[in-house]
Amino acid sequence: MSGLKDAGHLFRFAGLFVLAFLVFLVVRSYVVPKTFGQYGHYRGASIGEIASRPIKFAGHQTCETCHTDISDIKTKGAHAHVNCEACHGALAAHADDPTTVTPVKPDTAVLCAQCHAASAAKPKDFPQVDPADHAGGVPCETCHNPHSPVVGSDSGASAGSDSSASAGAGSSAKTAKGGAK
Template identity: 35%
Template sequence: MPQHIKRLISAFAVVILLFLVMQQVLTPKSFGKSGHYRADAIPENKLKELHYAGSAMCTKCHEDMQTDKAVGFHAQLQCEVCHGPGLKHARYADRFKGKDLPDSLLLHKPDQRQDCAVCHQLNAARIKIVFDTINQSMIHQVNTLKHNPIDKKTKEVLRCIECHNPHQP
């Protein structure tokens, strides 16, 4: 065999050996046990703390809000989209019925203009759907710089929820 072929073969052998050694060292122990993934990832993820309760749980104590919301434009929104993760609140709020909730159980109340603008601010990049002859966004957008009614007395820009009920806008 010519010399240069021998050198090439030994170079390949070294690379393959290195690959096999690295594979042994670097592959996590549980890899491949139940498929082409790390089996330990499942119990590890199960141990993670939960943060969201889901709207069904909120409805158990706040049926009036759900009834309100179910017939309006916001029917499809989950409570926690606006109020933030609420599992702790949902589990323990009952103990404080009629009293003030401790800070740790209070939820976000998205009552500022920018809270609504997250979804409703005019944004040229949002997907449009064509509907009759009008090009319309999936979520009705308003230019919050123009749709900003001012209180005649105080001269302040009104917050959205002073005109729109957030649960039934």
């Protein structure tokens, strides 16, 4: 018993650890969301919260139901696999109410360079230019149809530019880049 008495201070130190652990458990029960770990290493309820947010992108199928003329040109061109909203921005609001919500046409002098400005990091077969040398500030659509950009293709230069005025909002550079690749 005297051994235990002389080791009493060690039990006090151990007690301090146990107390700290209990405090930790209590704090943890308050600060960790209840749904954490429900599906994985994240808050389960976040899925419902994200799903309930308003949809901003309409999807290219929605665009193609009205803009069939553009769709016909685009499917034959080099940008066939670039989604409409990659360049025109999120347009679910326009799809819901086409008359009231009228998107702004993107400035091709700025937009195209986001994917096609020359960079050593891009694959060699990817079309890329020095925008200042190549166009000198002239909008790309002067020579290229953004929906079928190869000059001399069936659609011809600037053939689609008028139609594209009916759509388009802010540019989505990252999505456009991914789409172009």
